[in-house]
Amino acid sequence: MVLERVSTGIPKLDRILGGGFIRGKTYLITGETGVGKTILTLQFLLEGLRNGERVAYVSLDERVQGVLDGALTLGWDLWSYYRMGLLYPFEIRIFSEDLRKYGKSSRAYIDTIIKMTNGGHVSRIVLDPISAMAFGALEEFAVREYIREIILFLEEKIGATTVLTCDIPSGSTRLSRFGYEEFLSSGVIVLGLRNVGGRLVRTLMVRKMRWSPADMTVYTFEIMSKRGIVMGPPLSALESGQQPFSVQQEQTEEGYPDEFDVRPP
Ligand SMILES: Nc1ncnc2c1ncn2[C@@H]1O[C@H](COP(=O)(O)OP(=O)(O)O)[C@@H](O)[C@H]1O
């Protein structure tokens, strides 16, 4: 069986991944804050948008307007795709109290995403950052189950290629915030910063990739206007010197505000 590949929007990353992400699977981008996780996810969505696909960007901590406005600084006009009805950007807030109160509400979470994406007819979904979902949670097991179910439901009910991001604390060697999201996704990409001769260099490494040959090389990359993430040589080469539909309406129509705080731009 040939697994169908989906371009990440970054040509060299596609090659490293053996042709891109596998269609319909879930991937995790981890790294400390400011390393470029959100930009990578926007580039992945933009690739789909430029091909006329419908895509969803779900913000779990930042205001979604801020994300779309921020993309403008890179020369990416995501607002135009929003106006064309191709991009569904919205915020879903979930707090640890909700996790406890509603118990297994991962199904409701997915139903919310389906509703907010006009029936789930999207080919790419980004949840950014998934770590916000479990912020302050007391029971790690519950969070793990929750995230596992969300990934399962996303793959089964929507079938989109999904990218999750996870913030990891500064200086941590763990791949993800709780140390388990990585086991629940088809692949993990770790972004970072390294000091090379007194200069901070951005790094990217593919830590795990199911059904693909592993290329464990640490690559360098830059963030450039219009192009976004542009891959560079391996780190070793450098080191060796060389908004606005009505929020209120959407929230009250089907009673979602009882469960989630959902906000389109
Ligand atoms: N217009 C831009 N041009 C170049 N670099 C940018 C631009 N906008 C943001 N950046 C860089 O991108 C980084 C933030 O990326 P982001 O994807 O928001 O990180 P994360 O989601 O991992 O916290 C910052 O370090 C900043 O230097």
Ligand SMILES: [Mg+2]
């Ligand atoms: Mg981010």
